[in-house]
Amino acid sequence: MSASTENSNPAEIFRKRMREQQELLKLRMKHVKHTVAVISGKGGVGKSTVTVNLAAAFALHGKHVGILDADIHGPSVPRLLGLTGQQVKVGPIGALGMKVVSIDFFLPEEKTPTIWRGPLKMTAIRQFLSDVVWGELDTLFIDLPPGTGDEPLSIAQLLPNIDGVIIVTMPSELSRAVVEKAITFARRVGMPVIGIVENMSGYVCPTCGTKIDIFRSGGGKKMAEETGVPFLGSIPIDPKIGVDSDKGSPFVIEHEDSPAAKAFVEIVKKVEDYLKEKEN
Amino acid sequence: MSASTENSNPAEIFRKRMREQQELLKLRMKHVKHTVAVISGKGGVGKSTVTVNLAAAFALHGKHVGILDADIHGPSVPRLLGLTGQQVKVGPIGALGMKVVSIDFFLPEEKTPTIWRGPLKMTAIRQFLSDVVWGELDTLFIDLPPGTGDEPLSIAQLLPNIDGVIIVTMPSELSRAVVEKAITFARRVGMPVIGIVENMSGYVCPTCGTKIDIFRSGGGKKMAEETGVPFLGSIPIDPKIGVDSDKGSPFVIEHEDSPAAKAFVEIVKKVEDYLKEKEN
Secondary structure, eight states: OHHHHHHTOHHHHHHHHHHHHHHHHHHHHTTEEEEEEEEOSSSSSSHHHHHHHHHHHHHHTTOOEEEEEOOSSSOOHHHHTTOTTOOOSSOOBOGGGOEEEEGGGGSSSTTOOOOOOHHHHHHHHHHHHHHSOOOSEEEEEEEOOSSSSHHHHHHHHHOTTOOEEEEEEOSSHHHHHHHHHHHHHHHHTTOOEEEEEEESOOEEOTTTOOEEOTTOSOHHHHHHHHHTOOEEEEEOOOHHHHHHHHHTOOHHHHTTTSHHHHHHHHHHHHHHHHHHHHHO | OHHHHHHTOHHHHHHHHHHHHHHHHHHHHTTEEEEEEEEOSSSSSSHHHHHHHHHHHHHHTTOOEEEEEOOSSSOOHHHHTTOTTOOOSSOOBOGGGOEEEEGGGGSSSTTOOOOOOHHHHHHHHHHHHHHSOOOSEEEEEEEOOSSSSHHHHHHHHHOTTOOEEEEEEOSSHHHHHHHHHHHHHHHHTTOOEEEEEEESOOEEOTTTOOEEOTTOSOHHHHHHHHHTOOEEEEEOOOHHHHHHHHHTOOHHHHTTTSHHHHHHHHHHHHHHHHHHHHHO
């Protein structure tokens, strides 16, 4: 009878469920060696492309990798890995055995918007971390939406021992100003900053070879120096990346000889070194 | 004594304040002839640049214009108009007498992040609409952050009579998929869709004249046809736009003879026509 009295209080049921999920989350994360979040202050800087290619590069090096797509309104990871339309309830396996979870897998159609306010988004992220059978992972990459709102705050709260964040930027003044916010954010919520990646840095005309700074270049490096954050590298603009993205295949796999892929390999090495150092 | 009993209840005080603000908001909006929101499913598609240039074009045509920057985490409007660092408590006047309000004006430094969850963001947006002395305006443009979360939901709720939304997209598949969510969102919350603007559509090499589709082109028009939404026009990539943006001056003013500005004038005409038709 006392049990039934306990169960009849909805607030108590909710709190109990939260505690259980928190315990489950801790249990799951015990089998995940490293967690790395990819953030940006501004959207459209290629954050998801960087996440997916980082994960693919780690997997190519023989690591067990997972990707949590924490962008609830604009999930891009499934499309970048050719996994859209896979309405499975347990994270599907992408290229190279990468385990992927995204809100996209739970939507009736790709074009269905998730018209959700903040608290619901935090609940979804908590469930992605606790209810998904991630198994043994070397590294779990988390793709966060731009900004410093509910999603990154939820990750900071749910994963207090996160290894660090990678900040992706584009080489323009406006982007720089916004990305500085991301650095301040990471420091305030106690997430170590692994470094800055400058994406879409200069373009080479395929006809005449002129190097064109469409969005200018060099901002990422300058900003890293000014803020005392490591600079991980620049990735040049390459239309092939867009084509690979639409095809659902990471460019580090599809075009490993391209300047973009070569630049990317250097970035991957720095991230691997960072994580190795954290282990010691 | 009964008054003091009423005032001692914090919940009642809060509800009273909300009702007062809602009344003030209605009063303010009585003097605003048109409200137009600019949205996108994905970030980095140049939404704020479109908003600022639309407003500037309207102002050039002799209209009284306001801009509400509803992007709480990544406010770009002040920088695009050269108004950063203006810590005034009443919206400052930008180029051509445009009234601008942004969270940026209330931050101690530009790089300070607004680490806020949803409810606080809605409160800020409500205050921007109700507490700012907008005065008599022909059109109030609202720059919304990407996605379908708290900020656009708040606008839909606070401005039920909004004239419509303009959806900005980039010509890639990934962007298309995300923008379709924006269309569905607008329809679900009852905001009329004025049309789609395709930004960064093709680039011409300044040395040899080769037209390069960095992000491909044509997606916006195709999507408009498929979804039955008007297509407002394409804006080509132009490095001058980036330079103007960093300088804080709209390109429709700075480079009125550029292909981008000419393309923009056509878009402006369609929006003006839409609003004129709504008046009748």
